[in-house]
Amino acid sequence: MRDVLTIAGYGLREALRRKVFVVVLLLTAAFLALFWLANHFLFENLANVGPPIGVDARTFAGATIFGLAMFGTLFLGVVLAIFLTLGVVSGDAERGLLQPLIVRPVGRVTLLFARWLGAVAVCAPYVCAVYVATMLITGLTGHWWPDHLVVPGVELAAGVAIVAGLSLLGSVFLTSTANGIAIFMLFGAGLVAGLVGTIGHGLHSHQLERGAKIAAWLLPFEALYQDGLREITSKTSGLTGFLLELGPFGGAYTGGATLRVWAAVYLVIVGAVAAIGFTRRDL
Amino acid sequence: MSALAVRGLAKRYGAVEALAGVDLKVREGELVGLLGPNGAGKSTLVKIACGLVRASRGSAEICGHRAGSHEARQSMGYLAELFRFPGWYSADEVLGLHQKLAGSEGGERERAELLELVGLADARARRVEEMSKGMQQRLGVAQALVGSPPLLLLDEPTSALDPVGRRTVRVLLEELRSRGISVLLNSHLLSEIELVCDRVAILLRGRLVAEGSPAELARPRGVEIETDDGTRLFEGASREDTPRLVAELVGAGRKVYGVRVLTSTLEETYLEAVGGETS
Numbered sequence: 001m002r003d004v005l006t007i008a009g010y011g012l013r014e015a016l017r018r019k020v021f022v023v024v025l026l027l028t029a030a031f032l033a034l035f036w037l038a039n040h041f042l043f044e045n046l047a048n049v050g051p052p053i054g055v056d057a058r059t060f061a062g063a064t065i066f067g068l069a070m071f072g073t074l075f076l077g078v079v080l081a082i083f084l085t086l087g088v089v090s091g092d093a094e095r096g097l098l099q100p101l102i103v104r105p106v107g108r109v110t111l112l113f114a115r116w117l118g119a120v121a122v123c124a125p126y127v128c129a130v131y132v133a134t135m136l137i138t139g140l141t142g143h144w145w146p147d148h149l150v151v152p153g154v155e156l157a158a159g160v161a162i163v164a165g166l167s168l169l170g171s172v173f174l175t176s177t178a179n180g181i182a183i184f185m186l187f188g189a190g191l192v193a194g195l196v197g198t199i200g201h202g203l204h205s206h207q208l209e210r211g212a213k214i215a216a217w218l219l220p221f222e223a224l225y226q227d228g229l230r231e232i233t234s235k236t237s238g239l240t241g242f243l244l245e246l247g248p249f250g251g252a253y254t255g256g257a258t259l260r261v262w263a264a265v266y267l268v269i270v271g272a273v274a275a276i277g278f279t280r281r282d283l
Numbered sequence: 284m285s286a287l288a289v290r291g292l293a294k295r296y297g298a299v300e301a302l303a304g305v306d307l308k309v310r311e312g313e314l315v316g317l318l319g320p321n322g323a324g325k326s327t328l329v330k331i332a333c334g335l336v337r338a339s340r341g342s343a344e345i346c347g348h349r350a351g352s353h354e355a356r357q358s359m360g361y362l363a364e365l366f367r368f369p370g371w372y373s374a375d376e377v378l379g380l381h382q383k384l385a386g387s388e389g390g391e392r393e394r395a396e397l398l399e400l401v402g403l404a405d406a407r408a409r410r411v412e413e414m415s416k417g418m419q420q421r422l423g424v425a426q427a428l429v430g431s432p433p434l435l436l437l438d439e440p441t442s443a444l445d446p447v448g449r450r451t452v453r454v455l456l457e458e459l460r461s462r463g464i465s466v467l468l469n470s471h472l473l474s475e476i477e478l479v480c481d482r483v484a485i486l487l488r489g490r491l492v493a494e495g496s497p498a499e500l501a502r503p504r505g506v507e508i509e510t511d512d513g514t515r516l517f518e519g520a521s522r523e524d525t526p527r528l529v530a531e532l533v534g535a536g537r538k539v540y541g542v543r544v545l546t547s548t549l550e551e552t553y554l555e556a557v558g559g560e561t562s
Contacts, residue, residue, distance in 0.1 A: 006383045010369075017371040096367040100426060103333045104384035105356040282296075282336040 007114030062144025190222030286465035360427030370412030
């Protein structure tokens with residue numbers, strides 16, 4: 001355990017030194033400021049909006065803008081996770097930083113796990129903090145609160161932990177640049193698949209819905225995000241609920257317990273493949 | 284038990300055969316120099332011994348443990364040819380990190396001793412990014428010594444050092460030998476190897492082509508005898524021939540003023556072994 005903490009601390013200090021946190025905190029501050037401004041004007045003008053009969057304008061506006069905030073939170077968390085992990089194996093090996101650590105009696109699997117843990121120890125609290133901050137902004141400004149307060153935030157954090165795992169796996173086989181590009185593209189592909197699924201749901205297209213479901217199982221960070229979106233309006237029904245399910249920042253799918261178990265299993269599989277690949281790799 | 288025992292070690296990178304069945308031993312307290320042109324397989328051999336690279340065939344053991352195993356890594360220190368420490372760490376912090384990873388309980392005293400040993404006592408708080416390449420290399424040697432391992436694997440430890448730095452490392456290697464630490468030194472600097480190593484192994488295209496002490500590897504080049512008639516060179520004669528040659532000259536009425544047994548230098552032996560190959 002001491003080795004894990006030592007390596008995790010080493011990784012965090014590296015990130016601190018590279019000013020990753022400074023950049024992320026500045027971007028987050030800008031994001032939250034803009035989000036507050038958007039909420040302020042949105043709910044200020046809500047009284048002038050004449051929604052169709054059966055649509056609760058405040059719920060619709062609150063859920064949509066908070067759904068947007070969840071996307072922003074996921075994106076920032078993913079950026080942080082990728083930049084903390086994209087060069088852990090290949091990048092550090094190319095720079096000669098890895099070899100002195102690897103020859104110590106620590107073990108490659110321990111090193112990999114510690115680096116993942118270090119990244120998650122930063123990303124998960126960060127995502128949760130931004131999630132809570134945006135929820136407070138929307139709640140206090142617009143007097144709208146999600147139907148479930150905790151689960152969506154935890155699911156976003158879990159999604160980012162999966163991305164960190166994928167990025168670590170990529171770092172075993174790809175150079176830093178290639179890995180960064182690959183993971184961002186994977187993240188983008190997941191989001192697109194989620195949107196396609198939402199469109200499929202609206203159009204009652206089983207093929208689109210099925211494709212989106214397969215993508216969600218292959219990339220469970222996207223399914224967790226969709227599940228989180230669904231959770232914030234899970235008790236909203238009627239026309240408002242239907243419109244929110246059409247998206248883009250409302251969820252049509254709920255994965256439930258099966259998804260959460262699969263996400264955990266998926267993470268273990270990713271970790272196992274990364275560990276096997278790293279153990280067999282010549283440095 | 285040998286500190287390092289390599290048997291039939293082979294490594295293939297795709298179509299390239301980096302090692303083609305090498306046998307080598309480093310005994311306890313022995314300082315062995317590994318020589319060879321670029322691409323001869325020296326670094327690959329050291330990396331397999333460290334567990335950084337997997338052998339295609341054969342075996343490598345460190346203090347009786349399979350190379351790469353937890354026990355083997357506990358028994359060795361390693362300095363890579365191309366290495367880097369995080370620039371924002373101080374020299375003391377680098378050693379502290381490696382103490383934790385090596386499970387060393389030497390604490391501050393061990394760190395101070397190691398920095399003193401490599402001539403970096405005054406740079407204890409200096410960040411790595413503020414150090415010259417030579418200082419970083421000496422810090423690398425200190426890092427390899429964390430936890431007092433019985434075997435050191437040093438891959439080009441003096442490549443970035445100036446003559447004074449090289450001398451520091453040379454003195455350090457002699458000090459290590461006196462402490463009974465075994466060292467496998469991979470270096471291009473023949474003079475350095477000749478000065479400090481007990482034994483030399485020369486690799487060429489993944490094969491061991493020569494092995495022995497510097498004296499054993501040296502070829503006799505003749506005996507030079509200075510007489511009242513001038514200096515005469517007896518080509519092909521060895522040290523054992525000297526008394527007979529002197530007796531013959533004295534018997535022939537010559538006055539002998541000096542005798543010099545000529546042997547080839549390690550450089551000449553090396554060049555002969557590798558046939559002038561550079562890569």
